Amino acid sequence: MNTECSSLELQLADYLAGVPSAEVDAHLAVCEQCRASVALWSNMAAMPAPVAPRMRLQLPRPRNYWPLALAASALLAAGLGFYGGRASAPSNDIASLRKEVRSLREVVALSLLDQQSASERLRGIRYSASVDASDPELAEALSHTLRADPSVDVRLAAADALRRFPQSTKSRESMWQILNADDSPLVQIAVIDLLSEDPRLPQLLNNGNIHPSVKEYVQAVLANPQKRGFQ
Amino acid sequence: MTAVREGDTHALGALFDRHHAALYRYFYRMSGSASASEDLTQDVFLRLLKKGETWNPAMKFTRWTYRIAHNTFIDRSRKSKWETEMPAQHEFAAPSGRSLERDEEHALLHKALLQLAPDKRELLILSRFQGLRYDQIGELLGIETNTVKVRVFRALGQLREAYAALSRDPILLAMEAKR
Ligand SMILES: [Zn+2]
Numbered sequence: 001m002n003t004e005c006s007s008l009e010l011q012l013a014d015y016l017a018g019v020p021s022a023e024v025d026a027h028l029a030v031c032e033q034c035r036a037s038v039a040l041w042s043n044m045a046a047m048p049a050p051v052a053p054r055m056r057l058q059l060p061r062p063r064n065y066w067p068l069a070l071a072a073s074a075l076l077a078a079g080l081g082f083y084g085g086r087a088s089a090p091s092n093d094i095a096s097l098r099k100e101v102r103s104l105r106e107v108v109a110l111s112l113l114d115q116q117s118a119s120e121r122l123r124g125i126r127y128s129a130s131v132d133a134s135d136p137e138l139a140e141a142l143s144h145t146l147r148a149d150p151s152v153d154v155r156l157a158a159a160d161a162l163r164r165f166p167q168s169t170k171s172r173e174s175m176w177q178i179l180n181a182d183d184s185p186l187v188q189i190a191v192i193d194l195l196s197e198d199p200r201l202p203q204l205l206n207n208g209n210i211h212p213s214v215k216e217y218v219q220a221v222l223a224n225p226q227k228r229g230f231q
Numbered sequence: 232m233t234a235v236r237e238g239d240t241h242a243l244g245a246l247f248d249r250h251h252a253a254l255y256r257y258f259y260r261m262s263g264s265a266s267a268s269e270d271l272t273q274d275v276f277l278r279l280l281k282k283g284e285t286w287n288p289a290m291k292f293t294r295w296t297y298r299i300a301h302n303t304f305i306d307r308s309r310k311s312k313w314e315t316e317m318p319a320q321h322e323f324a325a326p327s328g329r330s331l332e333r334d335e336e337h338a339l340l341h342k343a344l345l346q347l348a349p350d351k352r353e354l355l356i357l358s359r360f361q362g363l364r365y366d367q368i369g370e371l372l373g374i375e376t377n378t379v380k381v382r383v384f385r386a387l388g389q390l391r392e393a394y395a396a397l398s399r400d401p402i403l404l405a406m407e408a409k410r
Contacts, residue, residue: 009381010377012384016387033388037384040340040390040391041387043340044340044355047340047360050256050259050260050268052251052272053269055273056244056247057243
């Protein structure tokens, strides 16, 4: 590799990723090595993909669930005697197992919120109902979905799911921004439900950007704070 | 006692269905062994169970999974060596218009990839086959995007050299001549 090649490495890598560059084209015209590298890179694309065999998720059976099995083998190794079955499992192992199961739910809910298809994200929101409502990460993810999801359906579902969660000042502020932005009236109404205690609510009535139907809803909420949602 | 409850196993099963094939391909290209790749793929999902609590939600799920896959591969290759098997034809998807010459070319490339140091191989696999962008690779490996770019291009240069050496290999050439 000569000096010109090394000074062009970044551009060459971008070129591989499909970024056109006159400089790289000029270099390739005179550098056989780099030309061969680029050719090899395109040849790699034609390599057939390995095919995964039929596979199913193999979780250890509950009784052999591995933290317990590990604890058992640790006891054996330490010469502390035989591990006497599930009933006598050390209680901190069970606690850690419970913790794992709980975090798994969180992972699943969060990963579903991250999916391409709106129906998968809706599934994630439904799944969030099985997660401990004290989890701030999930609340943050739902609040992000409420703010930024491209689908109004998903945003409404996120607003609904968020009722279970205690609201941080940060999440209240980001919801307040939804009300001040030119946004879907349906989503705004759902947000008003979540912010029905907010002292700034009357300000919305003087906001020229707010849709009349949303204003009507604000008036109804202010007149009767207990009555929330569509009943 | 409550072990992994029905609903959670289902949920993990759904994740498995969605991601296991990509992980298998990653491991197959990393290890060159079909049986090791199956084990390693299962291992990743056991680790997902274990590591759920350390997931950083700012990282997309797929990249987080690759990070676990990366660690799984490193841990396992420290502990044991697996045989890189000569790939059987049925282990690969059949592209249209395949020719014998092309098959040999690709078998040599596969072999050349396996000759690279694992970290170099991984960069090429992630960027070329698993469809990750340089910045995503940087995020999952914890290195700067520009470092990724430089390393990918250098790894490609090494692959080219390994491939050229294999193509000139007299034994392989003799074997090909006999066919
Ligand atoms: Zn060059």
